[in-house]
Structures are given as structure tokens and as C-alpha cells.
Amino acid sequence: MTETTFPQCRIVTHRLLNPDTVERLLNKFFNIHGIRRMVLNGPRLPTVIPSGPSKGIPNPHGMRRTITVGNQELTLQVHVGTILLELENRDAIPALKNACDDVFTEFPYRLSEGRYMKTEPTLVDYAKYGPNADKEMLGLADPSSRTGPIILQGTK
Amino acid sequence: MAYKPQYGPGSTIVAANRRKQMDPSHKLEKLRDISDKDIVLMMGHRAPGSAYKTAHPPLAEQQEPNCPIRKLVTPTDGTKAGDRIRYIQFTDSMYNAPCQPYQRSYVESYRFRGMDPGTLSGRQIIECRERDLEKYAKELVNTELFDPALTGIRGCTVHGHSLRLDENGMMFDMLARTQYDKKSNTVKIVKDQVGVPLDTEVKVGKPMDDKWLKAHTTMFHSVAGTAFRDDAEYIEYVQRIHSLRTKYGFMPKE
Numbered sequence: 001m002t003e004t005t006f007p008q009c010r011i012v013t014h015r016l017l018n019p020d021t022v023e024r025l026l027n028k029f030f031n032i033h034g035i036r037r038m039v040l041n042g043p044r045l046p047t048v049i050p051s052g053p054s055k056g057i058p059n060p061h062g063m064r065r066t067i068t069v070g071n072q073e074l075t076l077q078v079h080v081g082t083i084l085l086e087l088e089n090r091d092a093i094p095a096l097k098n099a100c101d102d103v104f105t106e107f108p109y110r111l112s113e114g115r116y117m118k119t120e121p122t123l124v125d126y127a128k129y130g131p132n133a134d135k136e137m138l139g140l141a142d143p144s145s146r147t148g149p150i151i152l153q154g155t156k
Numbered sequence: 157m158a159y160k161p162q163y164g165p166g167s168t169i170v171a172a173n174r175r176k177q178m179d180p181s182h183k184l185e186k187l188r189d190i191s192d193k194d195i196v197l198m199m200g201h202r203a204p205g206s207a208y209k210t211a212h213p214p215l216a217e218q219q220e221p222n223c224p225i226r227k228l229v230t231p232t233d234g235t236k237a238g239d240r241i242r243y244i245q246f247t248d249s250m251y252n253a254p255c256q257p258y259q260r261s262y263v264e265s266y267r268f269r270g271m272d273p274g275t276l277s278g279r280q281i282i283e284c285r286e287r288d289l290e291k292y293a294k295e296l297v298n299t300e301l302f303d304p305a306l307t308g309i310r311g312c313t314v315h316g317h318s319l320r321l322d323e324n325g326m327m328f329d330m331l332a333r334t335q336y337d338k339k340s341n342t343v344k345i346v347k348d349q350v351g352v353p354l355d356t357e358v359k360v361g362k363p364m365d366d367k368w369l370k371a372h373t374t375m376f377h378s379v380a381g382t383a384f385r386d387d388a389e390y391i392e393y394v395q396r397i398h399s400l401r402t403k404y405g406f407m408p409k410e
Contacts, residue, residue, distance in 0.1 A: 013320075049351050052312030054352050
């Protein structure tokens with residue numbers, strides 16, 4: 001589970017982000033030292049329509065694209081609107097702000113510091129995922145999902 | 157003195173737009189010309205050019221009971237022909253969309269006959285006889301009640317009303333029923349309202365600009381448009397209704 005001492009940030013933009021913008025931003029973040037974990041949040045873009053009269057047919061979507069961050073390929077599963085970050089220490093925050101200022105030129109954003117990731121599993125987490133759930137993923141993504149987190153090897 | 161409907165309170169542009177849209181004597185401004193075929197395509201209930209399916213024989217061919225109401229009410233074309241009931245559903249973004257669910261139901265009740273509007277928080281559905289529906293849908297899409305970027309024709313998976321717009325200014329749509337072309341600044345519909353891809357795309361034209369949207373919206377928004385708190389008359393009216401409704405059980409007397 002998350003160490004309570006690690007600072008966390010949340011970036012909320014005024015618009016939902018196009019994949020190109022996410023790619024540009026994450027590549028800037030890639031070069032910043034001290035980012036431990038990051039979550040891209042937003043409404044989901046499934047590959048297949050999950051419900052309704054056309055359930056089961058493919059769902060091509062312009063905002064679901066594979067982007068390249070550093071040397072890793074990453075397929076977006078959401079239309080990114082919020083980014084949560086866990087940092088080694090607060091020193092990385094000015095660099096994050098600079099990166100955001102460079103990328104978000106057309107619309108405003110807000111970068112706030114606080115606690116945005118779960119620190120303890122809840123009863124519902126226990127009921128849903130059992131006692132052996134991956135604690136790093138709890139509250140961020142479905143720990144029982146077959147796709148794990150993407151690991152970006154930084155420059156540290 | 158003959159009764160003259162007031163349609164709604166308010167002194168802001170939003171309130172004035174609401175009244176204007178509801179008033180059947182006000183002709184809605186026509187902004188685009190979507191053909192009958194394209195309307196049929198985007199709703200996805202029947203193939204364009206195919207016959208209307210029926211729920212019962214035409215009224216002229218079936219025996220009607222001796223009912224005074226049936227004598228009073230003239231049936232619509234769809235009812236006369238015995239068409240089945242179909243629907244169209246709209247989602248309106250809260251970022252200054254020209255219409256919104258409650259408003260739509262009022263507008264349609266004042267302007268159209270023989271249809272059943274249903275208002276939900278972020279979407280609004282109309283059900284009626286198929287050929288009447290096509291006529292009404294055409295008016296709803298071709299006039300100032302519709303914006304290609306901020307209004308969605310969505311039979312299911314309607315989520316988008318309260319979400320932030322994307323970078324292109326389009327309302328979120330999980331099923332990507334519309335596509336924005338940056339080069340030509342136009343929007344085309346590529347899937348029908350339940351997400352089945354169309355054989356031919358339907359061009360619905362340019363999204364309206366921010367200035368137009370601010371001047372024509374019927375939605376209050378404190379950040380993107382006109383704030384509700386700026387309309388003292390509206391607030392007074394809503395507070396009065398709220399107060400009377402709350403006191404109703406105690407027989408309010410003004």
C-alpha cells in the first residue's frame with residue numbers, strides 16, 4: 001500500500017485530452033525525475049460496445065489510440081481528463097508545472113497537491129478482490145484485470 | 157381577456173431563449189438542411205425508402221368504437237396509417253447546448269402533436285408514430301435546437317451531458333457516433349443512434365461558434381455562459397414555487 005509520506009498531485013484540465021496531447025505531456029513527464037506512480041483517469045472507451053442494442057460490435061474510436069511514452073507503447077483505454085501522480089518528493093512539482101504549461105496552451109488546467117490514491121483497502125475492495133489483491137493497484141485500477149500496469153523505466 | 161401563455165419567467169438571455177423556443181408562434185431559425193433520407197439513416201429504425209411497418213391496420217380500414225374523444229381528436233398521419241411507435245433521443249451538453257432535456261419536452265409539447273416526451277437528467281426521448289417522428293426529428297435537427305458538437309442523437313450509451321468537452325469542442329461520446337473533421341471544421345455522423353456504423357456518413361455541418369451558443373443557449377452555466385444567480389426574476393419564481401410546494405400540505409394562502 002502507498003506510503004503516506006509520498007506526495008501526490010492531481011492534474012485536471014479544462015478539456016478532455018486528445019491522444020496526441022497525452023503523448024506529448026507524458027513524454028515530458030518521462031524526463032522528470034521522481035515520479036513513482038501515475039494514473040490516467042477519464043471516461044472509458046471500450047473496444048467492443050459493452051451494452052445496449054448493439055452490444056458486442058466493435059467500437060472504433062478516434063480517442064483510443066496507442067501512444068509511445070519513452071520507449072514503451074501504451075494503448076489508451078480512457079479519454080484522459082485527469083492525471084494522478086505519486087512523487088518521490090515535492091521537488092518534482094515545479095517541473096510538472098512547467099511541463100503542463102508547455103503542453104496546455106489552448107485551455108487552462110489545475111495542478112493540486114493532496115491525497116488522491118487509496119491508503120487502505122476498503123471492505124468493498126476485500127469483498128471484490130479478496131485478500132491477495134495487488135495493493136499497488138487498489139483504488140487506481142481493477143487489481144484482477146489481466147493487464148498489469150505499464151512500467152516506464154526512467155532515467156534515474 | 158383571452159389567456160396568453162407566458163412560457164416561463166426570467167430576465168436573462170437564457171430565459172428569453174427558453175420562451176422563444178417554447179412559443180409555437182415563433183418560427184425556429186433553420187440552420188442546416190439534412191435530408192429525409194439522412195434523418196432516417198441516423199435514427200436507424202428502417203432502411204431509407206422501405207415501407208413503414210405497422211402496429212395495426214389504417215384507421216380507415218378498421219372499425220372504430222363509438223368514442224366521443226376519437227371524434228374530437230384528429231389523428232396524426234402516422235396514427236391514420238397505423239405506424240408503429242419509434243423514438244429519437246437527444247443528449248445535450250451542459251456547456252451552452254442550444255436546448256436541454258426539460259426544455260425539449262416543453263418545446264415539443266407546445267409544438268408537436270401525438271408524441272410522448274420523456275425527460276431524464278442528461279437526455280430526452282420522444283416516442284411517436286414513425287412517420288410523425290421523422291417529420292419532428294427533421295425539425296429538431298435542422299433548426300436552432302441542434303448543434304453538431306454539443307447535441308448528440310443517442311439511443312443508448314448517452315453519457316456526455318455533464319462531461320468536459322474534448323479539445324475539439326465536441327461532447328464526449330463513448331460510441332463515437334459523430335466525427336469532427338478539423339480541416340473542414342465540420343461534423344459528420346458515422347453511426348446510427350445505437351452505435352451501428354452507417355453505410356454512408358451524414359454531414360451535419362459546422363459546429364456553432366461560442367458567441368452564437370452563448371446567445372442561443374437555454375442552459376444556465378456559471379462558468380461557460382449565463383449564471384442562474386444572475387437571473388433574479390427566475391430565482392424569485394423558483395423560490396416561490398418551492399415554498400408553495402413545501403407548504404402545500406398546510407393549505408398555503410398568499
